Amino acid sequence: MIIILFVLILWYGGLFFQSFFLHRYAAHQVFTMSKTMERITFILTWIFQGSSYLSAYGYGIMHRMHHAYTDTEKDPHSPSYDANVFAMMWKTKTIYQDINKQRIEVDARFTKNVPQWKAFDSFASSRFSRLLWISLYILFFAIFATAWWQWLLLPITFLMAPIHGVIINWFGHIYGYVNFKMKNTSKNLFRFDFLMMGEGYHNNHHKYASRANFGVKWYEIDLTYVIIKILDAVGLIQLKPIRVKD
Template sequence: MEPSTATIEPIVKHKAPKLFLILFFLIQATVLTVLTVPFTWELFWVAFVSYFVRMFGITGAYHRYFSHSSFKTSRVFQFVLAWIGSMAMQKGVLWWAAHHRNHHKYSDTDKDIHSPSKKGFWYSHMLWFLRNEYNDYEAKLIPDFYKYPELRWLDRNHWVAPLSYSIFLYAVGGWAWLVYGYAVATFLLGHATWTINSLSHVYGSVRYDSRDTSKNNFFLAILTLGEGWHNNHHYYCSSVNQGFYWYEVDITYYILRVLSWFGIVWDLKKPPVKVLEEGRRRDLAKKMGMEAIKPNLPKKNTTKSVALT
């Protein structure tokens, strides 16, 4: 069912509460808090699992599902995905997806909200989303998910999930679990995620002519569960897998494949054969020191459901 025009606001005010900003800057100081807790392998795994689960919340939920609708799921699991993504403390799900869709629309132009070539490393890496001018978003950019009241509530109250998660960690493991499972893991998770905005537009290889500076980077793909295949993604952004070939590690996609076996998610979108063949031709031409022949393919893939260009 399509949302009525009455339910779609032109501009959604999304001012971050002071609690969010305070927690954000406190987490950036984890190099100090971690010194209060002796290292143990138990705490290492607490941090690892916390990092892994919430990274999937960003890559599989915020990015591939809510920003690009690259697969389908139930309304219940949709909210679960939004909650896990919110636990990563990267603001609300609708805010995140709306701004990301704009990023694809204006990638590496003056209107791009976080282009390192236009605005520098630190601005594209993290400073952009702390600016008041990006607190709001256009609801019309995300009508497919804005119509759900539970998502609008979570989007407005995006601090509830990370606060609940931090309370859970403290209740289970005390101060040590809170430091490693939340502070340390969130610090690493945040900077790893933001490398896709900054480093993956600077370092790596180019396979496709995506008309921007997006690049494929194996190291960033490992760090972000598959998001490092950024040139692939910018060329055909509605694909659920960003590693287009078997040798391009994409852990987020592997998780979604497993979930599809149990019917939790379905209709996983894949890149068409012509895109894969073009990639192989370009890889071969590059290996042979030749310029690949450009096929008659669109600049970027678009889908009606995600309003991408």
């Protein structure tokens, strides 16, 4: 039971900071926060994503490119142009690293106001950091695993962020329903997104990219947005005014 709880904490904790910080803040800037709060969130993202930590700078820029080039050859991740999910993720990894290490030139429109903490990212993305988290996960399983099958969950802890990416960037463009007909293949994965905390409303998000709330229908409850509203209410972040048009 402890192992299941541990994996669930990593799943939803890592997913929340990917959605809240990397996606809605770094890429789309649907709310603002103080520099101190931003630095705290960098550290919390590292703690919960662990060995699969993603830089806000690399993720933010790559995601903006995804919206600008959705389902075209320039899209960093698209089932329409990648032979299989592994090819797509390898391509995504390469583009992400090239952006993060500034090995390629990026259009200025994609870099505007994207948060960056070079010193911390250098450490958090290092091989030492990733191996440290992997070692801690293995140690935790060695202490608390009570059945052989629980060890099958260990690889998930290593690759949590890429798994989240696969669910949205691959399956979220193949399976599901649409609320809005668009010039791309984005889908909503679930009527109630219990698995991805609102990220699964992918078709809605492509329609209204600057909205903090990814849900549109009454039953499309965006759990990340619920937390964002609470953080806004207590003054830790400041939601931007809702735009009439995107």
